[in-house]
Amino acid sequence: MRNIVLTRIDERLIHGQVMTSWLKVSSANVVLIIDDASASNTFLKRVLLAAAPKELKVYVMTHTDAAVYLKEASEPGEKIFIITKVPKPLLQIIKEGVILHEIILGNMGGAEGRKMFSRNISASPEEIQDMREIINCGVSIYCQMIPADLKENIKGLL
Incomplete structure (x- = not known):
């Protein structure tokens, strides 16, 4: 298994706060x-790759390709930061055998079908169900916008 050092849900993907x-x-x-x-x-991939510092390796994958990649042996010195827009891809890779220990929930903005349940975090009933399933798989999910903020376990919020 590859060395995953952080997993985050943030619909903005690569942006200033992440970097x-x-x-x-x-x-x-x-x-x-x-x-x-x-x-x-192809266009979106190019935009995401261009948004990252040149010394950083960035991969944009489907959940199926990511599950295969993450189950491979880790390379020396490799430290992987996984980021998704919504919880579904993380639930999918967990079901495919990828081991995650905790997920940091960042920004998920308001949209049709979503209700706000915490500061800067809104979710649809399907997204809430995905988070419940992730938690039921033994993975903790915390709200935390920036590292200086206290982690807030979302189990009670769901």
């Missing part, structure tokens, strides 16, 4: 974006 705060805290040198739509769109 400045979470990468520094995690010491990650690889960012794995798991998003089926972005993985199949």
Whole structure:
């Protein structure tokens, strides 16, 4: 299994807060974006790759490809930061045998079908069900916008 140092749900994917705060805290040198739509769109992939510092490896994969990649042997010194827009891809890779210990829930903005349940976090009934299933698989999910914020376990919020 590859060395996963941080897993985060944040619909903004690669943005300033990720680059400045979470990468520094995690010491990650690889960012794995798991998003089926972005993985199949050449333009979106190029935008995401261009948004990252040149010294950082960035991969954009479908959940199926990510599960295969993450179950491979880790390379020396590799530290992977996984990021998704929504919980579904994480539930899918867990069901495919990828071991995650905790997930940091960041920004999921308001949209049709979503209700706000915490600061900067809204979710649809399906997304809430996905998070419940992830928790039932033994993975903790915490709300935490930036590393300096206290972790808030979402189990009670769901």
